[in-house]
């Protein structure tokens with residue numbers, strides 16, 4: 001199987017995502033070939049199997065999605081979306097504390113944008129993730145949480161009552177930044193889950 005992965009390259013930590021996908025796909029031996037590229041054009045969306053929506057500023061990314069005519073292609077994308085932090089905000093079906101960001105309704109989750117408040121702007125936490133045998137050291141930067149999830153969503157990680165990691169079909173949404181650092185187990189989980197869907 002060949003995987004083409006695009007990183008939505010409008011704003012945010014695009015290069016870190018390109019690098020993390022590159023390293024992940026390189027390390028999975030049962031993938032025959034792969035390509036990772038910076039995605040900006042609507043016509044490139046359906047050429048991918050996977051698309052990362054990076055962390056950054058969700059208000060800005062939301063605006064740039066419209067300016068680049070990417071809203072419809074992303075909403076109807078048939079592959080898997082890997083959404084982190086601002087990407088998780090954009091992947092939601094509803095944002096509870098902000099009207100400026102127009103979410104894409106890729107995941108059946110309701111998201112609170114800046115859920116941890118000013119005094120906890122950035123922090124790291126060891127999180128137990130369903131599907132990983134050891135805890136994941138997660139970096140949170142002005143992070144969102146999902147406050148509710150529909151029945152089709154598998155919640156795989158929480159902090160207190162807040163959902164910080166979830167999967168739905170081929171998609172994965174994470175409130176933190178797995179692309180920073182060397183631990184690529186969540187990227188691998190995303191790709192293996194996607195490959196499972198693509199094989200059937």
Ligand SMILES: NC(=O)CC[C@H](N)C(=O)O
Pocket residue numbers: 054055056057058059084085086087089113114141142143144
């Ligand atoms: N690190 C991030 O991606 C922060 C996301 C930011 N709180 C937003 O909603 O845009």
